[in-house]
Amino acid sequence: MKPQDTTQSGRTRVGLFVTCLVDLLRPQIGFAAARLIEACHCQVFVPTQSCCGQPVYNAGDEPKAARLARQNIEIFESFDYLVVPSGSCAGMIREHYPKLLQEDADWHQRAREMAAKTFELSQFLVDVMKVEPGPAPADAWSNTKITYHDSCAGLRELGIRAQPRILLRQRAGINIDEMANSEICCGFGGAFCVKFPEISTAMVDGKIAGMHETGAELLLGGDLGCLMNIAGRLKRTGSRVNVMHYAELLTEDADDPGAGKSIAGN
Amino acid sequence: MEALSHNFKKASRAALLDPVLQAALVRSEGGFVDTRQAAVDELKNFEAFREYGEKVKNHTLDHLDYYLELFEQNVEKAGGQVHWAQNGEQANQIIIDICEQANARKITKGKSMVSEEAATNEALERCGYEVLETDLGEYIIQLARETPSHIIAPAVHKSKNQVTELFHQHHAGLGFDDRVTVREDIVDQARQVLRGHFCNADVGITGANFLVADTGSVAIVTNEGNGDLTANLPGVHIVTASIEKVIPDLTALGGFLRLLGRSATGQIMSVYTTLFNGPRRQGDLDGPDEFHVVLLDNGRSEILNGSFRDMLRCIRCGACLNHCPVYTRIGGHAYGWVYPGPMGSVLTPIMVGQKNARDLPHACTMNGRCQTVCPVKIPLPDLIRTHRVQLNRMKADSAIGRAGFSLWYRLARIPKLYVVFTRIAALVLNTMDRIKPGKNRGRFRWLPLARPWTMSRDFPAPGKSTFQQMWKKH
Numbered sequence: 001m002k003p004q005d006t007t008q009s010g011r012t013r014v015g016l017f018v019t020c021l022v023d024l025l026r027p028q029i030g031f032a033a034a035r036l037i038e039a040c041h042c043q044v045f046v047p048t049q050s051c052c053g054q055p056v057y058n059a060g061d062e063p064k065a066a067r068l069a070r071q072n073i074e075i076f077e078s079f080d081y082l083v084v085p086s087g088s089c090a091g092m093i094r095e096h097y098p099k100l101l102q103e104d105a106d107w108h109q110r111a112r113e114m115a116a117k118t119f120e121l122s123q124f125l126v127d128v129m130k131v132e133p134g135p136a137p138a139d140a141w142s143n144t145k146i147t148y149h150d151s152c153a154g155l156r157e158l159g160i161r162a163q164p165r166i167l168l169r170q171r172a173g174i175n176i177d178e179m180a181n182s183e184i185c186c187g188f189g190g191a192f193c194v195k196f197p198e199i200s201t202a203m204v205d206g207k208i209a210g211m212h213e214t215g216a217e218l219l220l221g222g223d224l225g226c227l228m229n230i231a232g233r234l235k236r237t238g239s240r241v242n243v244m245h246y247a248e249l250l251t252e253d254a255d256d257p258g259a260g261k262s263i264a265g266n
Numbered sequence: 267m268e269a270l271s272h273n274f275k276k277a278s279r280a281a282l283l284d285p286v287l288q289a290a291l292v293r294s295e296g297g298f299v300d301t302r303q304a305a306v307d308e309l310k311n312f313e314a315f316r317e318y319g320e321k322v323k324n325h326t327l328d329h330l331d332y333y334l335e336l337f338e339q340n341v342e343k344a345g346g347q348v349h350w351a352q353n354g355e356q357a358n359q360i361i362i363d364i365c366e367q368a369n370a371r372k373i374t375k376g377k378s379m380v381s382e383e384a385a386t387n388e389a390l391e392r393c394g395y396e397v398l399e400t401d402l403g404e405y406i407i408q409l410a411r412e413t414p415s416h417i418i419a420p421a422v423h424k425s426k427n428q429v430t431e432l433f434h435q436h437h438a439g440l441g442f443d444d445r446v447t448v449r450e451d452i453v454d455q456a457r458q459v460l461r462g463h464f465c466n467a468d469v470g471i472t473g474a475n476f477l478v479a480d481t482g483s484v485a486i487v488t489n490e491g492n493g494d495l496t497a498n499l500p501g502v503h504i505v506t507a508s509i510e511k512v513i514p515d516l517t518a519l520g521g522f523l524r525l526l527g528r529s530a531t532g533q534i535m536s537v538y539t540t541l542f543n544g545p546r547r548q549g550d551l552d553g554p555d556e557f558h559v560v561l562l563d564n565g566r567s568e569i570l571n572g573s574f575r576d577m578l579r580c581i582r583c584g585a586c587l588n589h590c591p592v593y594t595r596i597g598g599h600a601y602g603w604v605y606p607g608p609m610g611s612v613l614t615p616i617m618v619g620q621k622n623a624r625d626l627p628h629a630c631t632m633n634g635r636c637q638t639v640c641p642v643k644i645p646l647p648d649l650i651r652t653h654r655v656q657l658n659r660m661k662a663d664s665a666i667g668r669a670g671f672s673l674w675y676r677l678a679r680i681p682k683l684y685v686v687f688t689r690i691a692a693l694v695l696n697t698m699d700r701i702k703p704g705k706n707r708g709r710f711r712w713l714p715l716a717r718p719w720t721m722s723r724d725f726p727a728p729g730k731s732t733f734q735q736m737w738k739k740h
Binding site (some may be wrong): 018020021022024025026027030031046048049050051053055056057058059060061062064067068071075096152153156183184185187188189190191192193194195196197198199201202203204205206216226229231232233235236261263 | 275278280282330348385501591592594596628629630632633634636637638651653654655656657658659663664667668671672674677678679680682684688691692709711715716718719721722723724725726728729731732733734736737740
């Protein structure tokens, strides 16, 4: 498949890989991501899509994962960039697709080209688009203590740590009240959280204890899996702390359905 | 040691409910992590040393036969003897034969994970020898008849009160009538009890941190000096080591010592670093009359030629354990064999059989923190995933999981069908949500088939439509 003509509209063509969880459970993250990308004078495309294949990959089923990798390369390789509002799924495409498809020279090449233009949302905005500080929205958040959970795949596979913080500071005037354990796994881990629910719960309780030490009223992150885990546990234990994807907060004036509502319900 | 790794799920649940263990884990976690970071920062180019460590280990593994034979020649030149053991049983027999030759009765032991692998203590005790662990942690768990829960801090799961009681129970008959409750007093009592044993042991067995091929030296680091007393005072010194412990020369040793102390305990240097070269020479004031090195393979030659080769770089520092969010919640015993945590989740399935430890590679969130602290840059998450791949190929992983993933895959393979299915799922879940009383809306406390999630967490309720559906309309 040849790259499609980018000059037609004169704008960079970005494929949005929205991820399974966002697609089903939190569409507003997808809209927020699209708005942020469009604000960089890019055109956003959402071709019919399913899953990046990480669940079967981490379950050890490489043939199935490779099949889904080829499918996604076919769907997205014609765009200038592939942007993902999740470090985990972006990491799958960037770091693991080339490994999965290395047996076949042709596919390996296509996987590497795909990987090179795949970015997690904050990476894309800060590192690729070099977003300038925009007009800070009404200081709706200036009285809210906000902390940030660094999801493991984004942090360690893609090196994402500064980017969301830069965006939050530049675009919304937010300074993060850091947790001591911001870089420690929340216990989600995909299938891990249902295979070993007790260990997973103990881990998320550790995360929440660190969060409470900051006095945060809002926890942000960049991966819906982790955020669902943390939010779900917070709700169950009666906490009123809100949990949101950073992209939602950056577009919080949006009139998208459900904006401002915490994951797992207010 | 008998492998109980098949019991991981049950054992980890029990560990989470053990208040003494949980308190011990909280106590130790931060300490290890913070002290390591401080010691790593102290060395300006720690990263370069990691790369050096990786390179030197890879080089040695590429020429393992050469370096092992060089090591053997140099040990013999110094008057020592090298014995080759294919498995634990053979290693134990060699050790028993040496002890028999020496007419031994009492044996002191320094810390050795290889001897745990081979269950050497049990084998010696069956032959009627008195075996005494002299590393404080090992001594404590020997009294408690337990196994190490951490590869460098074997009794890290024990509380001070438990040690007080244990010592009272075992030392009261030795003239130590009062309970010791202050940390320093506990250590002092152990020192007094052990001192006597050091002096009248017939054989001393130690492990090895590194085997230096070029000089035939066995390098051991300890913080208590017990390794030196174990090695030097008895007439016979036996070293137990696995074959991948060999490194080329003293220059390499310098590099590894900088990595080991920092990664393990956050020390720039362990308190004692000793190189043992053969038995006592004429004119030496002390040292053993015999010096033996038992080299254990125990499956490592096979690892060398397979997909887990990188694991043989491991220098047993324990950093991956200390930084593992799963290990630090459940401790080491739940893993069911000698090696716990990330390195154990790679090694144990290889050594006890993948089917006997099938939960271990799955008991990992793939968070990758272990890999970032490994002093020899072992790609632990990749190796753990390789186990999953092999278990999957053998169809030895969970049947329910396989069925679930298979269903998901079939759907994901046809995006147009996937989109329809997720729309229906959203609609159904949304309807289920809306028939609840208002204050409970937005989340589920219970969902069919989702108990492992909903037993401790709410699940978010979706809106009426999926993102892809809404995007098409907008």
